[in-house]
Amino acid sequence: MKFQLSYLIRGLPGHPLHPPLTDVTIGSYTFATVAALADVLGISNHTAAQAWWLALLFGLIVTTVTAVTGLADWLTIERGTELWKTATAHGIAMALAAVVFLIAVLQGHDDFKSGNVHAGSLILTLIGFGVLTLGGWLGGAIVFTHGMRVLNLVEEPATRAAAPVTYPEKEMAEGS
Numbered sequence: 001m002k003f004q005l006s007y008l009i010r011g012l013p014g015h016p017l018h019p020p021l022t023d024v025t026i027g028s029y030t031f032a033t034v035a036a037l038a039d040v041l042g043i044s045n046h047t048a049a050q051a052w053w054l055a056l057l058f059g060l061i062v063t064t065v066t067a068v069t070g071l072a073d074w075l076t077i078e079r080g081t082e083l084w085k086t087a088t089a090h091g092i093a094m095a096l097a098a099v100v101f102l103i104a105v106l107q108g109h110d111d112f113k114s115g116n117v118h119a120g121s122l123i124l125t126l127i128g129f130g131v132l133t134l135g136g137w138l139g140g141a142i143v144f145t146h147g148m149r150v151l152n153l154v155e156e157p158a159t160r161a162a163a164p165v166t167y168p169e170k171e172m173a174e175g176s
């Protein structure tokens with residue numbers, strides 16, 4: 001396998017880094033939203049409020065790596081193309097969601113200490129989650145509609161498809 005420095009930040013063709021990181025990020029924010037609702041609805045107090053804040057904090061930390069890998073892929077897209085428009089809208093939505101969650105964490109530290117999610121924190125979390133969902137929808141369009149980073153090697157032997165091998169010919173043709 002011919003090593004390229006970009007593999008460290010973009011992952012391999014067929015095994016990009018951004019998608020698995022997005023699962024961790026979206027998972028953290030989703031859990032935080034559920035925990036906030038659990039606290040406000042009285043299903044679980046104190047613990048849920050602390051879980052809410054910690055999950056948001058963890059989500060923000062992972063977001064930095066997720067955003068860097070996404071940005072690295074975005075930089076390979078030809079400017080002004082339809083794919084670029086979708087990817088840019090996706091990146092902006094995700095950055096916006098992260099800002100909303102950051103505000104929720106900063107203003108919600110007292111909620112973490114008191115073990116009680118207040119209305120403002122819940123509203124910010126729900127807004128952040130809504131924008132995150134929109135960003136996720138656009139992320140899906142980049143991959144599943146425009147087909148970015150999809151090799152589509154249907155007949156590829158399963159062992160080779162799962163292995164960390166590269167596909168130079170595909171890589172060059174599709175910027176994967």
Ligand code: HEM
Pocket residue numbers: 016018019020022025026063066067068069070071072073074087088090091092094095098135136139140142143148149
């Ligand atoms: C909170 C941060 C982010 C999250 C949670 C996120 C989420 C996602 C999701 C869910 C997908 C679809 C992948 C799949 O179906 O598995 C995706 C793809 C993509 N995202 Fe993001 N994204 C984030 C930040 C960014 C940023 C800042 C950019 C840069 C503009 C970006 C650029 C891309 C690109 C180019 C793709 C398609 C290629 C690829 O998967 O790498 N993303 N993102």
